[in-house]
Amino acid sequence: MKDREPVYIQSAMCPVPIRDRGHIILGHGSGGKLSGDLITDLFLPPFDNPALRAGDDAGVVSAANCNPLAISTDSHVVRPLFFPGGDIGRLAVCGTVNDVAMMGAVPAFLTAGFILEEGLEIGLLEKVVASMKEAAAEAGVLIIAGDTKVVERGKADGLYIATSGVGSMLPGTHISGSLAQPGDKVIVSGSIGDHGIAVLGARGDLGFETDIQSDVAPLNHLVSAMLDTSDNIHVLRDPTRGGVASTLNEIARQSQVGIVLNEPALPIKTAVRAACEMLGFDPLYIANEGKLLAIVAPEDADAVLAVMRQTRYGEDAVIIGEVQAEAKGRVLMKTAIGSTRIVDLLMGEMLPRIC
Amino acid sequence: MKYIDEFRDAELVKKTVAEIRRVVTRPHTIMEICGGQTHAIMHFGLDQLLPPEIELVHGPGCPVCVTPLEQIDKALAIAARPDVIFTSYGDMLRVPGSGRDLFSVRAAGGDVRVVYSPLDAVKIAQQNPDKQVVFFAIGFETTAPANAMSVVQAQAMGVTNFSVLVSHVCVPPAMHAILGSPDSRVQGFLAAGHVCAVMGYWEYPPIAAQYQTPMVVTGFEPLDILQGILMTVYQLEEGRVEVENGYPRAVTFDGNKPAQAVINRVFEVCDRKWRGIGVIPASGWRLRPEFSQFNAEERFDVGDIQPEESPLCQAGLVLQGLLKPDGCLAFGKECAPEHPLGATMVSAEGACAAYYRYRRGLEIKD
Numbered sequence: 001m002k003d004r005e006p007v008y009i010q011s012a013m014c015p016v017p018i019r020d021r022g023h024i025i026l027g028h029g030s031g032g033k034l035s036g037d038l039i040t041d042l043f044l045p046p047f048d049n050p051a052l053r054a055g056d057d058a059g060v061v062s063a064a065n066c067n068p069l070a071i072s073t074d075s076h077v078v079r080p081l082f083f084p085g086g087d088i089g090r091l092a093v094c095g096t097v098n099d100v101a102m103m104g105a106v107p108a109f110l111t112a113g114f115i116l117e118e119g120l121e122i123g124l125l126e127k128v129v130a131s132m133k134e135a136a137a138e139a140g141v142l143i144i145a146g147d148t149k150v151v152e153r154g155k156a157d158g159l160y161i162a163t164s165g166v167g168s169m170l171p172g173t174h175i176s177g178s179l180a181q182p183g184d185k186v187i188v189s190g191s192i193g194d195h196g197i198a199v200l201g202a203r204g205d206l207g208f209e210t211d212i213q214s215d216v217a218p219l220n221h222l223v224s225a226m227l228d229t230s231d232n233i234h235v236l237r238d239p240t241r242g243g244v245a246s247t248l249n250e251i252a253r254q255s256q257v258g259i260v261l262n263e264p265a266l267p268i269k270t271a272v273r274a275a276c277e278m279l280g281f282d283p284l285y286i287a288n289e290g291k292l293l294a295i296v297a298p299e300d301a302d303a304v305l306a307v308m309r310q311t312r313y314g315e316d317a318v319i320i321g322e323v324q325a326e327a328k329g330r331v332l333m334k335t336a337i338g339s340t341r342i343v344d345l346l347m348g349e350m351l352p353r354i355c
Numbered sequence: 356m357k358y359i360d361e362f363r364d365a366e367l368v369k370k371t372v373a374e375i376r377r378v379v380t381r382p383h384t385i386m387e388i389c390g391g392q393t394h395a396i397m398h399f400g401l402d403q404l405l406p407p408e409i410e411l412v413h414g415p416g417c418p419v420c421v422t423p424l425e426q427i428d429k430a431l432a433i434a435a436r437p438d439v440i441f442t443s444y445g446d447m448l449r450v451p452g453s454g455r456d457l458f459s460v461r462a463a464g465g466d467v468r469v470v471y472s473p474l475d476a477v478k479i480a481q482q483n484p485d486k487q488v489v490f491f492a493i494g495f496e497t498t499a500p501a502n503a504m505s506v507v508q509a510q511a512m513g514v515t516n517f518s519v520l521v522s523h524v525c526v527p528p529a530m531h532a533i534l535g536s537p538d539s540r541v542q543g544f545l546a547a548g549h550v551c552a553v554m555g556y557w558e559y560p561p562i563a564a565q566y567q568t569p570m571v572v573t574g575f576e577p578l579d580i581l582q583g584i585l586m587t588v589y590q591l592e593e594g595r596v597e598v599e600n601g602y603p604r605a606v607t608f609d610g611n612k613p614a615q616a617v618i619n620r621v622f623e624v625c626d627r628k629w630r631g632i633g634v635i636p637a638s639g640w641r642l643r644p645e646f647s648q649f650n651a652e653e654r655f656d657v658g659d660i661q662p663e664e665s666p667l668c669q670a671g672l673v674l675q676g677l678l679k680p681d682g683c684l685a686f687g688k689e690c691a692p693e694h695p696l697g698a699t700m701v702s703a704e705g706a707c708a709a710y711y712r713y714r715r716g717l718e719i720k721d
Binding site: 023025342344 | 363400404461462712714
């Protein structure tokens with residue numbers, strides 16, 4: 001090896017970029033940058049109206065002689081249909097209940113559309129429906145309309161459920177992703193990443209076993225308790241697809257503020273951390289289905305936190321960061337070892353690293 | 356979490372940084388060769404903690420980044436075939452070939468699957484005897500043993516519908532290329548801990564001696580990396596040139612002999628083109644002739660491809676440590692992770708992507 005000639009290093013070589021995609025790829029559904037671009041570029045221009053443009057979890061509208069209403073819709077395509085801690089039925093009810101609740105509204109009615117694949121076991125569908133009934137009872141909502149379609153075998157993954165929900169706004173509440181203010185505290189209602197890792201584990205994609213349960217739960221009672229305590233809750237969001245990082249990035253952009261997270265404060269279960277370490281994932285990008293992020297005026301933060309901790313789905317609530325005027329539109333993280341980094345939007349699908 | 360938290364301990368990090376600051380008296384340029392280390396340095400913001408005398412430059416150790424364009428184009432051509440299930444480590448799916456990536460192939464109907472291990476690809480081949488299952492065997496010495504083992508297993512189990520598209524690269528020849536370049540600024544190396552866990556570090560003393568460059572085998576957690584930097588700085592300040600092991604909990608001088616044996620059984624050394632650098636003699640591995648029935652390049656007609664390159668991208672300079680990612684004119688403008696000009700912007704381990712993700716326009720406050 002000693003007598004080697006120096007290698008002639010060529011000038012830079014790189015491929016042409018892929019800017020324009022002619023097809024939908026899975027990354028468009030990841031809740032990250034590609035999803036956002038699809039909404040901004042393709043959906044928003046033709047449908048444009050103030051309720052949609054607000055970019056929140058539910059649209060808020062007023063019909064004649066009515067309280068303002070929050071209306072939301074969500075499609076559920078989880079695989080497998082049953083996973084530790086939940087199933088597609090519970091997910092379909094809780095997902096929409098939570099989206100309505102995050103506007104500061106009281107969810108009251110849901111509709112459900114079922115896309116069934118030819119060959120699906122009726123008994124399995126019964127189990128899913130029973131789970132929906134239980135979740136709806138827990139949330140205190142009625143399922144008042146539905147639709148059923150059957151597609152040929154192979155055209156759907158067993159069962160898809162789309163739900164829509166409506167709730168009336170609590171008088172005087174004004175909650176939106178655009179209302180975060182410098183000085184506000186960022187609260188998360190409990191541990192991060194449980195749902196995503198539970199589902200990956202149930203798929204057998206982890207290659208090892210975990211006892212992590214999905215956190216899927218209706219959060220409307222938690223929200224009610226919080227709103228009873230404080231008039232200074234500025235933002236509520238459930239960090240589902242794309243996780244805490246994507247949700248906070250949306251808020252930072254909507255409100256034109258910076259959000260600084262405090263790494264040691266992040267509540268992450270050891271099993272979730274371990275799974276993420278092994279797979280090269282970041283828990284901040286893993287989906288949650290029973291957690292909320294609240295951005296609250298500093299003077300009310302402790303009172304809100306105290307109330308949250310008395311509820312079933314908020315007992316591990318904790319302050320994880322703060323809103324600032326600097327670094328507008330960005331989420332930053334103060335690391336445990338004293339450095340700072342950006343917490344960016346996910347670019348596409350979260351991919352395991354090679355080594 | 357055991358074996359993680361100890362190596363991220365804030366107090367020990369502070370102590371190690373203080374010791375680096377204490378001993379450093381003059382500027383030193385240190386290269387971490389491994390993309391996993393580049394990612395960790397940016398993720399934990401370790402460079403922010405170092406004194407201004409220490410400059411970290413990022414080496415060509417991201418396996419995704421250096422996989423040559425023509426190999427990716429071959430992968431795309433094979434993956435698009437209706438009779439093929441194409442399997443790959445996840446990172447590779449986003450790397451653009453000439454005009455598209457494996458994601459696009461999948462969206463257009465190709466059967467492209469992410470696997471965590473090449474042995475999973477062999478299983479898929481067993482389960483789908485009417486399909487050709489191809490695994491994209493890329494990477495450094497770290498992935499080579501498992502990739503080689505997949506071929507050994509497929510042969511032993513008589514799985515004939517399995518093949519591998521090989522694009523393996525080796526670290527020591529890249530060190531030669533970088534240190535032998537007249538433009539080299541590298542004064543010390545952090546050798547890649549995972550590579551050395553497989554190969555040991557017996558290959559490195561002659562390189563260190565030839566180029567009078569100290570090397571320290573270094574791990575991946577914040578304390579590991581700072582320890583590697585500290586040991587390198589000790590050598591540089593004392594004028595020593597040695598190869599030291601800063602990652603003894605995973606690395607021995609001889610490395611993992613059974614892993615080396617399976618590599619040598621299946622692969623032989625070849626010249627290999629590195630994306631962004633060019634051809635480096637004797638820098639890669641290909642299948643030995645006796646395993647040619649598992650060679651996807653022979654099984655499928657993926658002839659010569661002449662890829663088009665972006666004139667804007669300076670990934671080659673980045674990969675050699677001659678340019679910092681944010682020093683590139685295209686950084687964050689024409690080139691961003693959702694529309695990368697170069698592979699260094701694609702993989703999480705790529706230096707440009709790490710800068711973009713963790714450091715873009717970030718004002719560092721003390």
